[in-house]
Amino acid sequence: MAASSLTVSRWLLAAISSLSPFGISIMVPLVPMLSMSMAHSVSELQYLFSIYVIGLAVSQPIFGFITDRIGRRTVLLSGFGVFVFSSILLMFADTLVMMILLRFLQAVGVGVGTVVARGIIRDHLPPDEALRAFALLTAAMGFTPVIAPVVGGFLAPLLGLKSVFLLLAILGAGLLLLCFHSIPKDTAPDSGTRQNVSIKGYLSVLRSRAFWGHTGAFGFLQGMVFTLMASGSVLFQEQFGLSITRFSLVWGGSALIYVLGSFLLSRLSALGSPRWQHTAAVGMLLVSLCTTALILWQGLSLELVVVPLFSSMLLSGILTPTTMYGAVNAVPQWSGSAAGLSSSVGMTMAGLFSWLGAAAYEADPALIMLCFGGAGCGFVACWWVAHHNTPSPAL
Known part of the structure; x- marks a missing residue:
């Protein structure tokens, strides 16, 4: 493709991608209030988060298939309509079962945003230009988990739990209207194309070494973050004596460093070149191996958690856009199917590493950093698969 034909604001595409992580992150500070108001334990309320991740993982490959079959605009508007409707119903849900069901519908609806963008x-x-646009998406999605809990923690005590779901409905409706007016109608595919999407699309994607290499790399990068996310607050409080406020500052700082990495990629085109991208991948390998070796040698310490965390987040901010773009560009004519499947695999791997991190911490707190280092090594292996004898997707 020689020139840009994009008529939609990149900021709008970043916004529709970010609504999904905003919807899960805004719930974090609500758990204590929900536990008191609904008389459920904190462990039971975790289903409100896990069902959301399941909804994203299940729906996104389906949405990718449908967007390749009938076009992106209709699917996007329909999905956001489901998100708005379920958010409104959540204001009136009075049982945990009903909330879990509606959270699943929320995720199913909002998951289309990432795929379409x-x-x-x-x-x-x-x-x-695509790589820089993906960097903007990555930066926006990285900033969302920082601001969403702050918004939820402010609104819920002041205006009640319903205000949080009302805000989600308003944001969803606002983006729905913007998309309705800004995203042009798709050119309808001919009947032969529609009939062959299910065969050619997914088979081409599933057979692509480049797709699986980039998708695996993306999933392992998510795994590094989610390994620590599952038990991070407990790790910092129990092992290092940090208060929840100080942990929030550390975690928020790491998220901002991630955003910085993506922002630098969007502004400095040289960072997207194969040379610098491979250098960043080698840097991730060094971080992973050094973390593992030092943990085995010296044991767990605050420095051996914070320094690898911050270093990996900066590198992830630079590398994640390339893995995302590489996955959807592996089989260009089926980019919707590739986007849905790669996002689903990434979410699934994130969930697995979240569970693995929690299990490792219960066995031995130091093991959580070994899982972290293992995920980093897994990223490098998949990066090699994606780029070995495969043309670089960028530049």
Whole structure:
């Protein structure tokens, strides 16, 4: 593709991608209030988070298939309509079972945003611009988990739990209207194309070494973060004596460093070149191996958690956009299917590493950093698969 044909604001695409992580992160500070008001334990309320992740993982491959079959605009508007409707119903849900069901519908609806945004960027931008656009998406999605809990923690005590779901409904409706007016109608595919999407699309994607290499790399990068996310607060409080406030500062700082990495990639085109991307991948390998070796040698310490965390987040901010773009560009004509499947695999791997991190911490707190280092090594292995004898997706 020689020139940009994108008519949709990149900020709008970043916003529709970010609504999904906003919807899960805003619930974090609500757990104590829900536990008191609904007389359920904190462990039972975790289903409100896990069902959301399951909804995303299940729906996104389906949405990717449908967008390749009938176009992106209709699917996006329909999905956001489901999100708004379920958010409104959550204001009136009075049982945990009902809330879990509606949270699943929320995730199913909002999951289309990530798929459509990635597909539109791949379809309408040349590689160098697409990579910078993916960097903007990554930065926006990285900033969301920082601001969403603050918003939820402010609204819920002041205006009640219903105000949080009302805010989600308003945000969803606002983005729905913006998408309705801003995203052009798709050119309808011919009947032969529609009939062959299910065969050619997914089979081409599933057979692509580049797709699985980039998707695996993306999943392992998510795994590094989610390994610590599952038990991070407990790790910092029990092992290092940090208060929840100080942990929040550490975790928020790491998220901002992630955003910084993506922001630098969006502004400095040289960082997207194969040379610098491979250098960043080697840096991730060094972080992973050194963390593992030092933990085995010296044992667990605050420095051996914070320094690898911050280093890996900066590198992830630079590398994640390339893995995202590489996955959707592996089989260009089926970018929607690739976007949905890669996002689903990434979410699934994140969930697995979240569970693995929690299990490792219960066995031995130091093991959580070994899982972290293992995920980093897994990223490098998949990066090699994606780039060995495969043309670089960027530039």
